[in-house]
Amino acid sequence: MFMIELVGIEKHFEGQVVVHPLSLTIKEGEFLTLLGPSGCGKTTILRMIAGFEQPSKGEILLAGEQVTELAPNQRDLNLVFQHYALFPHMTVEDNIAFGLKMKKMSLKEQKERIAEAVAMTQLTALTARYPHQLSGGQQQRVAIARAIANKPKVLLLDEPLGALDLQLRKNLQSELKHLQRTLGITFVYVTHDQEEAMMLSDRIVILNQGKVEQIGTPREIYAAPKTLFAATFVGENNVFSTPEGLFTVRPEKLRPVRGELEARKHGVIQDVLYLGNVHKLTVQLDNEPMTVTIALDFTDERPWQIGERIGVNWNQRDEVAIGS
């Protein structure tokens, strides 16, 4: 069953096209990510699903029902805002209770829902605090608890971890994934962080300048990007140009070779980056204005020197044609 159906939706703003015609179906329980750089239209799409923006054309269906014209408060979904948008004059508990109160839920049921939501987000000890008394990560948890307490059909998340530091992001990413699996709610997640998208999503929609570049599972997108943008936005990549068109080879698929061995390309090592589990060589190719990046894993213990001439090899099957 489809939880969300976007049928040819587009958004124009002051004569400019912000979102080009987009059709997309999202399955029940799916974790779908809208991934793209800032200004690619991903937040606008999310806000159209939430009901804060009206599509200029097209229809939005939620669980099979037409919601295009419905106001946000009449849609059975919830949004986690980028900057949390917690009500500053309410305690954590009142923030979480807000949606339940609006639904005129009985006090007993409210209590149960709140207890459940705070337990799931590890906020039980903090219910009496005000938002300004919480850290960024705790505020983020409150925003999520406030949304999931409503048991919505769909949870929309607009760069929910964007304002947090790296370590906290990593922790919350796995918490979010766990939460989504436990709840079984459909998640539509917006981010510009490709690593985050890869880690969390069942499917990723790559957007660029209001257009879909590719839709696919993380594996499909990494292994078989369809456009130049998709190939270079997600993960590192090397783009080679031939008279027939462009193809890419991932850094870990390239092999450096020493001596006068047969190699597809030759060049000079410009830089050696040691990153612990991998090290990377940047190689300036002969007769070509480009450098390639080669990623070597920890088993490679050969001492690569800057300025050294090497050959670069790869297998034909690791070439991914991406058109022009």
Add this chain to the structure above:
Amino acid sequence: MKKKTHPLLGLHSLIMMIFIYVPILLIIVYSFNNTRLSGDWKGFTFDWYVSLMKDRHVMEALSNSLIVAVSSTIVATIFGTLAALALRNVSRKLRVSMNGLLYLPVIIPDIIMGLSLLVLFTQLHMPFGKITVIIAHITFSMSYVYVVVTARLTGMGRQLEEAASDLGASGWQTFRHVTLPQISPGIISGALIAFTMSLETSWSASSWLVQALLRFPYIYMVK
């Protein structure tokens, strides 16, 4: 954590406090001085307060000022807040021009404001009295409320209201539970400014002239 303040800054504040409050303090002290002429201390007395309380004109002026201030503040606060809320949802162009228009009464000299209202009330054949003064005070104090509440609304942004709406609140519920609690400090300070402006205008010299022009039948300050 205690922040260190530069010692000169503290000294500066102290001097400013003395500069502002010592004259007021002196007036209070000398109001108990048993002499018509200020300057020398001639002993303690409540006489001046007794004669002030007995002065029908002064007491009437005071009560009129308070009636005008309280009623104009209430109306101006409601109108100013409503204007601020309404102008949030119009096009940028209209908002900018309305902003200018609403700000005008703040910068316009009292005398011109008074004269223009005088002309208006005469044209409308409105009898001059408390009502016309209250209307006059509403026209300018509303602008102060508008400016303060608008600043508060701008600072608040839209996200909180969107969050409320997303959680199922209707327009009224959003206003009642989120917007109003958030802007209430602005509404209160706007009302305080409106009240102060009204009282001050009632007692200020230029307004005294305007009120005279309006043939406001009350005697101010001096018998």
